[in-house]
Amino acid sequence: MSTPLIRLEGIGKTYRNGELATTVLRDVDLDIHDGDFVAIMGASGSGKSTLMHLLGCLDRPSTGRYLFAGEDIAGLDSDQLASLRSRTFGFIFQSYHLISSANATENVEVPAIYAGQPREQRHARAEELLTSLGLGERLGNRPNQLSGGQQQRVSIARALMNDARVLLADEPTGALDSKSGEDVLQLLKDLHARGKTVIVITHDREVASHADRLIEIRDGRIIHDSGRRQPGAADPTPGISSQATRGESTATFGDTSEAVRMALRALRANLFRTVLTLLGIVIGVASVVVMLAVGNGARQEVVERISDMGTHLLIVRPGAPNTRRSADGSTNTLTAEDAAVAATIDNVVAAVPEVQTRATVRAGNTDAQTSITGTTAEFVAAKSWPVANGVFINDEDNRRYAAVAVIGRTVANNLYSDRDPLGEYMLIGNVPFLIIGVMQEKGATPWGQDQDDVVFVPLNTATNRLIGSRHLSNISVLIEDLQLSDATQEAVRQAILANHAGVEDFQIRNMASLLENVASTQNTFTVLLGSIAAISLLVGGIGVMNIMLVNVSERTREIGIRMATGARTRNILQQFMVEAVVVSAIGGAIGVVLGLGFAGMLQYFGTAIQFTPGPVLLAFGCAFATGLIFGFMPAHKAAHLDPVVALSAD
Template sequence: MSEPLISLRDITRTYRNGELSTTVLHGVSLDIQEGEFVAIMGASGSGKSTLMHLLGCLDKPTSGSYRFAGENIADLDKDELASLRRKTFGFIFQSYHLIPSATATENVEVPAIYAGMPRLARHTRAQALLSELGLGERLGNRPSQLSGGQQQRVSIARALMNDARVILADEPTGALDSKSGADVLALLKQLHGRGKTVIVITHDREVASHADRLVEIRDGHIIHDSGVIGRTGQPSPTADAARTPEPEAVRRAALADIGEAVRMALRALKANLFRTVLTLLGIVIGVASVVVMLAVGNGARQDVVDRISSLGTNLLLVRPGAPNVRRSVEGQVTSLVASDIDAIAELDNVRAAVPEMNGRVTLRAGNTDYSTQVTATIEALPLARDWGVSAGVFIDDQDNQRYSAVTVLGQTVATNLFGDSDPLGEYVLVNNVPFQVIGVMAAKGAAPWGADQDDVVFVPLNTGSLRLIGQRYLNSVTVMIDDLAAAEATQEAVRQTLLQAHGGVEDFQIRNMASLLENVAETQNTFTVLLGSIAAISLLVGGIGVMNIMLVNVTERTREIGIRVATGARTRHILQQFIVEALVVSAIGGALGVVLGLAFAALLQVLGTPIQFTPGPVALAFGCAFATGLIFGYMPARKAAHLDPVVALSAD
């Protein structure tokens, strides 16, 4: 007799639950030759199922030795045991253990997926096996659409998918009627006839009588063994094959086939569609919130920056006011006067220095009265403000020298006083003083601080000072510079000039518009980050939803995990499967969230909210959704990957 294929020596198996321990197998010794048909018979609780789990490498003995083809199984790690099961063992379970959401063909294909068989090849083989077993018309049926006998045939086909040499059948007829049971036993005899080693676990002596060899077990002890009968089959595979590196194609495809993993994930998610939709909703809302919030934040920032930029970034704004300032009797700041303008205008890098006096006036044109702001200034204002006229001309130096009673209207004022009529050449009363309209400014829009820049009239500086405003001091001076790179040096030169003119008293303030723009941009960036962070909380909540749904999936699909492990899935296969499912949920939710976010942002834009669409926030939101799936899917996936296969198979 050649070396036995399976050799057990003094095997014990003890289960521990806290301090309580139960020994199921007591020193079992058994040899099984290649090509035998063996029935292991015993009553319920005798230890026969535990023995089958040990024989199929689903479990490890507490003590004793299990050698498969001469190789000690104890020397194999978890993944090597999975490889051995995949290449050598085919399981036929009493409860069939089919994946409910998969078709008959897909159930049969499972072992071949982990073996790395190409999709078309395994599909063809699965259909051929099912057809051979009389299920050619049931290829696309799910387990719920098959009878008990048909489900058991699917289980047998799955056991043969990888051309297993050892068939382990646990109560293969226990849940079947007599005819279906007889058909299954006939199939087992056929498999034995083809050289397969068949081991049947049963409590039924009639079933056991179909085997060539009978082994009886009671209370964890073998009480009878009829001995080896029959032939020795083909040369047995060695357990060392489990250690042999798999071909590159196998490593590439053994559920590292991402496409197959995605298909499995979609099938599993479809099986619980309503729950999947609720999970997707959390991701969709989170991603949409991030997209909208960042689009709004970026739009608000850009809007403010554009408005400030419209005032000019090569400007220095000089305003009166500081801890030591001169004030008029009315409490107005009086530290800037017309002579300061001449001193500033003579400095290097200064292109123009534009004074402004401001006040409130009432205009009348015909029977229409209108209250607005008057700005008394000089001819350089359009240059410094980058603000031209849309009709007529602006004030010139001669108007200033002659104290001319002329005015240029802002668009808002022109519309309120004259409507659609042409105001050029017309006279308006400004505080009851007649002024001729010589021009209309181009539309400027709202200032960064919200004021309507078009709600103003311009008059010559000297005229406004003498006839309208009644003051000598200036409200502000706008200094236009040529070289923006020298802005800080020019700012300091203006400061020193004014200090000298004001007797060393710094009773003014100088604001660099370029610096202001940078500060505003930084502030708005902070605001955008804040909005994004708030939105990210929604994404975090969605991620927790993904983790919860995956934990529920692991709990509900514990038996499926056991089936996959029994058919050869390694730890990384199970880990990858559940991570891919989490990623698929997150990717679908992320894509829907991006679409919804962009659509809502577009709606806000139509309603007048400043919006800026950039690829960054979209990529960030989708990337965060994907990362959320990976991070929150890992723990449930890890839990699934480390489930004990025996416990998993016995789960409800």
């Protein structure tokens, strides 16, 4: 006698629910040879479906041994059992167990996907099988578009997809009319004639009569076995090692494009839920993009305004903790001599003295309060502030105390809105000044001061004819090499300190350091905005996890179908992970587009916006990571479902 393809020795199966134990099978001994046509018949609750699950390696026995081709399957892990199912067993279920979101061809292809067959090859074979079963015109139909008999034929084609040598049919005619039932039984007989081992599970004696061998089961025990009609030598049977591992290297489901297609099909089947899931990711990503663009724009605007004020400057101002008063009672002790001393320091390009006051200016019948700055010719170069029209003050104007003025754009608009101010006279106090130039528009400082609301006059003119004091408001020291700014600052300090007889009644501000501090502050502000936006992305991620958990619960039977057709743990894990990542990636892409669009709208209405690749890549990367992180738990749950429990889910 040849070695049986399947041998059960003392098989028992007990289900436990806490302390409650229910024994379904007891001491089952059974041999099934390659090429047998066996009917296992019994009433509902007799244990026949459990026996089918054990025979098809969907479940493990509690006691006894299951030998396949002479080798014990007890040593196989879940993935090896899945590979054995994929290569050896084909299941034909009473309720068909077709994937509702897939058409007939896609349903038939499922086992071949997990067997690692190329897409073109499995597609051609699926169409060939369906056509041979009379469904050539139904290849693109979904299960709800097929009759019961047609769905059962699709189920049979799926069972044959990987050329399974053992067909397990659970009540194959139970849900069919008599004509369709006869057609299915004839198909099974034809398949048996081609050398397939067919095992039919039924409660109907008429159905069982089509088999060559009848086994009756009652209360978990075999009570009758008619025996084989045609015992004899069978073809040599490959062992478990070859059956379980054949094609293992290609059955890794590594075809990412196929995984993405399956994910898109599943997401399309629940479009409304998918849209709700996308919404959380879209809002989160768009928020990150907009917030970071606004934050970076604000930072850039502040930096540019400070840069416009001059980053190669040291600003010397009067006043210090140990300041001393001048003879006139003022705490301002800076003089033009201090500026001259600072100008002699290495790396100093110019030291520009400035004196400032406020005064009423008048042109015709219009007057206004504005800032008056007395300075020298080097001011334009030191502050990088050119003249738009006319000329600036020169050294000759300063030497002869000339009553000439250069005005800012705001002053020009306020006093001369309807005409060119060049060559006109304006009164500062009671002194008439000839306007010789108009400065280029500068804008507001980062703290909101209008830099264009100013009038420039020669330093000597300001100190003698307008203010009456020699003391300066500040000295702007222009340096050449910014890398030497700290050393230059200290040298200027020591020089002025010596000029003040060792009394440090002044302070020096390095504009480069100020720029760094402001940029650092703005970076912190940007991070804060990004963190707030990231919270919404986190909420979106939690939404992805919740939806995916619901998805797993609703698709439990589909997971069972995939496991029955050969899906390994990693296959199910990958599928649901890919679905989560696809949702997040699509949501991330939409969120990026909407975020950029909204940021562009804000820019159109005057908000400072800076578009850089960093925030966009960060937001999209976070969305992608969200899919991986929050999709893992649902995917892990799906991958570790029990095949039998999953198949029986509603």
